[in-house]
Amino acid sequence: MGLRGDACIVGYSEWASERPALRAxxxxxxxxxxxxxEALADAGIEAGExxxxxxxxxxxxxxxxxxxxxxxxxxxxxxxxxVDLGGATPVGMVxxxxxxxxxxxxxxxxxxxxxxxxxxxxxxRPFDDRMLFGASSNAWGSPQAEFDIPYGNVxxxxxxxxxxxxxxxxxxxxxxxxxxxxxxxxVSANANPAAIFHDVPATIDDVLGSRMIADPLxxxxxxxxxxGGAAVxxxxxxxxxxxxxxxxxxxxxxxxxxHKTPTYAPDLPHTPVAAAAHSAFSMAGVAPADVDMVxxxxxxxxxxxxxxxxxxxxxxxxxxxxxNDHGLSFRGDFxxxxxxxxxxxxxxxxAGGMSHVVEAVxxxxxxxxxxxxxxxxxxxxxxxxxxxxxxxxxxxxxxx
Amino acid sequence: xxxxPGTFPKPRPLPTADTAPYWAALADERVVLQHCDACDRFVxxxxxxxxxxxxxxxxxxxxxxxxxxxxxxxxxxxxxxxFADEVPQVIAVVELPEGVRITSTVxxxxxxxxxxxxxxVPVFDHQPGETTLLRHRLA
Ligand SMILES: [Zn+2]
Numbered sequence: 027m028g029l030r031g032d033a034c035i036v037g038y039s040e041w042a043s044e045r046p047a048l049r050a051x052x053x054x055x056x057x058x059x060x061x062x063x064e065a066l067a068d069a070g071i072e073a074g075e076x077x078x079x080x081x082x083x084x085x086x087x088x089x090x091x092x093x094x095x096x097x098x099x100x101x102x103x104x105x106x107x108x109v110d111l112g113g114a115t116p117v118g119m120v121x122x123x124x125x126x127x128x129x130x131x132x133x134x135x136x137x138x139x140x141x142x143x144x145x146x147x148x149x150x151r152p153f154d155d156r157m158l159f160g161a162s163s164n165a166w167g168s169p170q171a172e173f174d175i176p177y178g179n180v181x182x183x184x185x186x187x188x189x190x191x192x193x194x195x196x197x198x199x200x201x202x203x204x205x206x207x208x209x210x211x212x213v214s215a216n217a218n219p220a221a222i223f224h225d226v227p228a229t230i231d232d233v234l235g236s237r238m239i240a241d242p243l244x245x246x247x248x249x250x251x252x253x254g255g256a257a258v259x260x261x262x263x264x265x266x267x268x269x270x271x272x273x274x275x276x277x278x279x280x281x282x283x284x285h286k287t288p289t290y291a292p293d294l295p296h297t298p299v300a301a302a303a304h305s306a307f308s309m310a311g312v313a314p315a316d317v318d319m320v321x322x323x324x325x326x327x328x329x330x331x332x333x334x335x336x337x338x339x340x341x342x343x344x345x346x347x348x349x350n351d352h353g354l355s356f357r358g359d360f361x362x363x364x365x366x367x368x369x370x371x372x373x374x375x376x377a378g379g380m381s382h383v384v385e386a387v388x389x390x391x392x393x394x395x396x397x398x399x400x401x402x403x404x405x406x407x408x409x410x411x412x413x414x415x416x417x418x419x420x421x422x423x424x425x426x
Numbered sequence: 427x428x429x430x431p432g433t434f435p436k437p438r439p440l441p442t443a444d445t446a447p448y449w450a451a452l453a454d455e456r457v458v459l460q461h462c463d464a465c466d467r468f469v470x471x472x473x474x475x476x477x478x479x480x481x482x483x484x485x486x487x488x489x490x491x492x493x494x495x496x497x498x499x500x501x502x503x504x505x506x507x508x509f510a511d512e513v514p515q516v517i518a519v520v521e522l523p524e525g526v527r528i529t530s531t532v533x534x535x536x537x538x539x540x541x542x543x544x545x546x547v548p549v550f551d552h553q554p555g556e557t558t559l560l561r562h563r564l565a
Contacts, residue, residue, distance in 0.1 A: 158434055158506050172439045173471040174529045176559055178515050180505040187499035188519060195497070195542040241500040241537065289519045289529045290471075294497070 028309035031423065033124035034266035034273035037069025037259040038384045039138075042220035043372030045252040047143045054084040055098050057140030061257035062099060069259045070270035071134055078105030078132035080119040082376050085144045104132045112161060112411025113323055114281070115139075116256075116380035117418035121279035123260045133265055138257035141374035161412060162287075174287050182325065183248065185288045185413030187240035190328040193295040194242065196343070201242065203346035204327040205233035207362075208246055208369050210354035211324070215366025217356065217397040222252050222372030233327075247327035247369070254374030256384050266425070271391045277312070277404075278421040280305025285415045299336035299408065302419040306406070307338070310421035314338045317421070318401040319389055320360070321382035323410040324367040333408055334362070337419070356397040364389060364397050379409045383420070390424040436508040439557040445472045447486050452558040455550045457491030459524060460484045470526035491548035491560060493522040500537040520546055520562055534563045 039061050041049070052060075058081070066073055079095055087094045092106035105126040111118045116139060123135040155164050161181035162170040170181075178184070190204070212228040215221040228246060236245040266273035280302035285291045307313060314337060322337070324330040335345035339360075352360035365371050365385040368378045386405035388394050394402075407420040441449045448471075451458040460469040464481030468489075475482050498518035504510040505517070516532040532540065533549055546562035553559075 158508075164437060166440050167442050169471050169473075171437065172441070172445060175437045175506075176439050176557075177529045177531050177561075178501060178505045178509045178512060178517050179529045180509075183503075184499045184501055184505050184517050188497040188517070191499060192497035192542060238500075238502045240502065240505075243499075287529070288497075289527050 028305070029124055029128055029276060029278060031275045031277040031310065032263045033127040033260055033276050034263055034425070035120065035258050035260050035276065035387050035422065036266050036269040036271065036273055037065045037071065038257065038387050039064035039068060040220065040256040040381070040384045041142065041254045043222040043252040043254045043374055045222055045250065045372065047253040049142050049253070051143040051145040053086060054140045054144055055086055055095065057142055057255055058084065058095055058138045059099050061138040061140060061255050062136045065136065065138070065257040065259045068270065071259060071261065073100070075134045076101045076103070076136050078103050078123060078126055078135035080105070080107040080109060080123050080135060080137040082109060082115055082139055084140070105135060111409070111416045111418065113325060113376070113379045114409035114411035114416040114418040115376050116383050117407060117409035117420055118281060120258065120260065120276060120383060120420060121281070121418065124276035124279070127260060127262050134259065134261045136257065136259050138255070139375070139377040139380050140255045141377040142253045142255055170287060174289065179287065179289070182413060183240040183243065186326045186328050187243045188288050189295055189332065189414055190242050193328065193332065196295065198346065200346040200350070201234055202230050203349045204247060204331055205230040206349050207324070207327045207330050207354060208233045210358065211363045211367040211370045213355035213357070214364050214397055215370025218365050218371065221366040221370050222250055223366065223370045243326060243328065249325050249368045249373035249378065252372035252374050254372065254377050256377045256380035258380070258383060258387065271393070273425040274387050274390045275423045275425060276420060277423040278306040278308070278310030280309070280419045281417065283416045286412055288413045291415070295332065296342070297332050297336045297414040298417040299333050299414070299419070302408070302417040303337040306419040306421045310423065312404060312421060314406070317404045317406045318361070319364060319386065319399055320362050320406045321386040322363065322406070322408045323379060323382060324363055324369050325373065325410065327369070329410055329414070330362070330367065332414060333410065337406065337408070356399060361399055364394065364399065382407050382409070386422050390422060434508055438553070439559070441557065444474050448472045449557050451488070452550060452560050453552070456488055457548060457560060458486045458488050459526060461487045468524040468526050470528055489522060489524055491522070492565065493520045493546060495532065495540065495542055495544045495546055496521040496527055497542055498532065498540060516540065518562065528560070530560060530562045532563065533561050
């Protein structure tokens, strides 16, 4: 069951993280077209070959987004998907495209996530209450609006902090292990010119000395929002043989959703990562120990800690010891988020999740420059949406 | 509706047809939960069908509202600007013996000594003209 592993990621585009934004504001449709053109050029595929697209949202349209993008870019597509999985969206986009390609529906699929600023509208835009409530909905009738938001339980800081609190209560307190994830990844960010923290080192003590935001999470354990954007191109293995770089096969995937708000999570601090990871590894026919790198969603330190553990790299409850025993930078024995992770690279909206996919492809293709890994054939990639509530996982494998 | 985040009112629950009995009971300082008469399990938050079996045979049962802190966080920075006056706010998931978890705040806890598992009892937070909230304090 599952993918044969025929579909390949063959090109990408990624804009450097910026805060404050330096690139000029553009319409998000324009950014979509730019990202797509750059990723197609990277792959060596003509725009006219595109017959599938996967998208998230654009500022200019509330609905009918795929059709608007297809029209804007001049494509006739057989796959038109919009994915709504928060931080798990980019990983979810990749496997949906791979599945569609294996079904023979389409041959070349583009997916872009623009996250640079858009120009100020000459007419006022309606108030967007996501400015206040983030990933929680304050609309009347929303369970979050009625039972969670009035108590201050607004996504995301306090939700992830509650995961951390319960995890440590059950499995022991080692704050330095959480901080080490940030510090090790920062070593990789310091080797990545596109990272928001490319020139700012951070030690374990720096992390633990930073301001407490939501006990037990400190400021430096939380991603820095920034602008950016990324895209990837997938195609069939046949078409991939005539592209510019090493094709990266989508060998396995998994996805699992269980809840929206941690209060109602069925098995906290066990996460849906476990089911998604199990599916991805078994579909690819590899074990966690077989992968050369992990590029895992890290909106918070605790996200990465829980993901390492529930993906099966160590036993339940052992992630803190595992992190202490391994080097997580690109120089270490457990390369984890070699672009710096979102904690070091920055989180450019939904494109933050795409940074893990792009870095996996970059490493597998041998294009990571100063931080290139010696062994780079197989990568494990995850996306986390909501508060450990929407989980997607991929196993990617370079063509032989 | 205001469009300035700085003057956005503190969010309070606006009941629906399915949830109104829960909030009405809190106004009387009683805690009621939905109970599924098909699978004999409690349900929270209140909704139109049971999340365990999707039956619509839901009835209301009064419970004490006392329980234990399953997990919590201390918001040192307001989670949204409207909660600035409550910082440091102890936001908690309270587990009730009926087998449900609810979002609450622990109003009298010392944030530095609170631990998971602490026993808590209900506090009914009445505000004029507003829906009564169920909060908790240490037992
Ligand atoms: Zn039931």
